[in-house]
Amino acid sequence: MVTGIDLSEKNGSIEWSRIGKGDIYFAFIKASEALDTVDSQFNNNLKAAQRSGILTGAYHWLHPGLHVGQQLDTFMKTVKDFRGQLPPVVCLQTTMPSLDEMEKNIKAFLTLLERRVGVKPIIFTSDTFWKTYLPQSSWGCDYPLWIDNPGTFWPAQLWPWAGWSFWQNSYQIRLPGIPLNLGSNWFNGTLDELRSMVIQ
Secondary structure, three states: OEEEEEEOHHHOOOOHHHOOOOOOOEEEEEEEEOOOEEOOOHHHHHHHHHHOOOEEEEEEEOOOOOOHHHHHHHHHHHHOOOOOOOOOEEEOOOOOOOHHHHHHHHHHHHHHHHHHHOOOOEEEEEHHHHHHHOOOOHHHHHOOEEEEOOOOOOOOOOOOOOOOOEEEEEEEEOOOOOOOOEEEEEEOOOHHHHHOOOOO
């Protein structure tokens, strides 16, 4: 098990030189959301984290009811080059009325992103969201799972996955160098296995 964090501009200006020290090995950093919202701290956080020796990955908050292609363009233009990073993350936490349309758009975004980047994206979702909006989506297990499940108990299996790759176990940890609470995560594997996921 390997420890990591996730954050965005909401966490304020971060002193990356104070983070890590053998405790934090990876960071998922918000890049974009919806059609054209870009996280103002993405580039600063990405470069500073990498200089500190922390493995990084970028994430996009997908709004399934909005134009998939435009959201993908925003994500790609923000990150620019995914090489040297962990696979991109698609966050599924936004709802829309039609379940059929939701599944179609989410799957389309994942497929297009995989084609552009060359690796399978990671899906970030909760047990409640998946069971409510994508209960029959057996294709989910084609992608690594980052499970949103704060707490101290090991997350229960979420169909159709046999397990999870990443687990967000808290929204509210505090670390030196970060002004506000942020997300805490585990990688379900060794550090070498995590490094093997980095895009070449």
